[in-house]
Amino acid sequence: MSLFPLSASPRHRPPAGLLAGPPQVVAVLRLLPGLALTACAMAVAQWAGRALPGVSPAVVAVVLGVALGSLTTPPAVFGAGLRFASRRLLRLAIVVLGLQVALPEVLALGWRPLALVAVSTVCTFALTRWIGPRMGVSPRRSLLIATGVSVCGAAAVAAMHEVADGDDDDVAGAVGVVVLYGSAALVVLPVVARLAGLSPYGLGLWAGASVHEVAQVAAIGATAGGGVLACAVMVKLARVALLAPLVAFTSLTLRRPACDRSRDRSGVRRPPLVPLFVLGFLAAVAVRSLGVVPVGVVEIVPQVTALSLAAALFALGTGVDLRTLARGGRSLALGGLATAVIGAISLIGVLAIG
Template identity: 30%
Template sequence: MEPNLIVQKNPKEPIKDKEKIYSLFLGIGFTILIACIGFGLSIIPKLGYIGPFACAILVSVLYRQIFGYPEHIRIGIQFSSKYFLRFAIVLYGLKLNMNVIFNQGFMIMIKSVITVLFSFIVLMLIAKLIKADLNLSLLLSIGTGICGAAAIAAISPIIKAKEEDTAMGIGIIALVGTIFSIIYPLLFPFLHLSNAEYGTWAGLSLHEIANVALAAAPAGENALTFALLSKLSRVFLLIPVSFLFILWMNKKGIKKETEVKFTFPWFLIGFILMSFLGSYFIGELIETKELNIPIDFLTSFLLTMAMTGLGLNINAKELRMKAIRPFIAILITSLFLSIFAFFCF
């Protein structure tokens, strides 16, 4: 009987392999399709403010609620949400010009450190006060303090966050960041700030690089320059903050013997290497339109593909129940951060 069983089992293995390959490529193709839809929706004026990331998440959430999770292509979807996400974070390192930050002195870095600490402490205190979900609030505090969705995406695998929390965090921070980036230019004429002061304020208080650019651009090139410089100093802090969380997770793993062994996020090393590469070796090359635009597009598109996988893990009922309090927490924190940065910096 044993030889017969072996003969019967072997032909099935290639079939399973083929099914996995089909699932992989169809799943990747599905995330590409949703990413294209996300980019297409972001072209629409009103939806353009929230960007392709949030649009892709919204489309994915709607798909999940209407059609359910596409289990037959799960392998490809998970591949996109895991590996393309990490690759995009590595490419994101090219946006961080360390040379500019170091040359401008450390005063702006000190302000950025204060911004990160302020965001983390205030948001977590509010989250505890209103009994918001602490894991989701932790992700939002990191995103608020550093660089929005990219920071959440980078920290999530380090702290072993659930994919649904990552997706909700990115969606929430995209919405709140958009609201504030629209309000800032409307307030500018009444604030009696110079262009440089306004740009610095925007760079130290808004969430995403895109939010900063959107808010600072109407005030002129000088404002935009100071805004991006201030924002890049916060992006730089993604490196030490990530390593602090790595140490925290290691200590946590030691205390809990039953916990899964912590794996080092090697993509973070790629992020650092890309930062140094773009800052000191190929900076002039990647600043040309021929390379800058394609790199920015590829980074955004890969992140948008990853958002598809994250969005499909969201249950609408859980979203309503779980996200409302963290949303209130980040909204209040963002308001406090704007006031704090305005009067203190």
């Protein structure tokens, strides 16, 4: 189900005189209702994120969007603003996310933790994409689940959605999977860590290398104490740094055949195969790594990212049919398998590192 078109119904069209004026002014006026609705949802999501430890505003936002889109049909006047939020604000969120990643700090972890992150992420991503269609999950949804579980939860799902050409139900299904199993990790990981005899450092390393959402990783680190938080978050940011190459690689593999066929028929120059927002993410990482970003900006980057991502996911969620999502038992099974894979590989690596 797509977001609601402005021309869906004559009774939802604003009076002609209301939108009279220069085209730029008309375009802005069309955005205002949808953006106002999105702002209200963001406020609720921010409040819930502060009240519920380990739950990110992005997760709350997509739940609100799905609930709204499933229980009612918002008037078409909201459509332009929702489309703006689901596209432009999504790309902004991914670019700003790059300002959280400082490569010198990530590299300071040492080659062993970084190798663990790379192996667990790539293996989980590849295995989930391969096994998903064999379990009856569509290739596009399998791709989104693979990205969300292996990299960084809802943000990764939203970024990959930009190049995967899936529908909004796929996004909601993948986000639901990473929320479910990431939330379960808040309880399971500390218990298993104690049984396995992991040190606080080992728990932080395991959480950062295997748990889906940044907020969930931070929650485990904050409650475990013993310096776990800094270790867990830094390892998690090392996984976030893999988002751009994974999205760029996937974009290349998905679009190249279509572009080749299009160029053969028309001679038109093929479009860029690496999305601009991925290049923006890499540029943001470079700027942060050079140390030229003011401290005050660095401190507010997580909040800006959370707000932008929450807005985008709320808008995407409004286009979801919950009845279709409820039939996603195979998606839940695939998400559980992917979570088990990344958890097992990461734990073996942590035990090997000692």
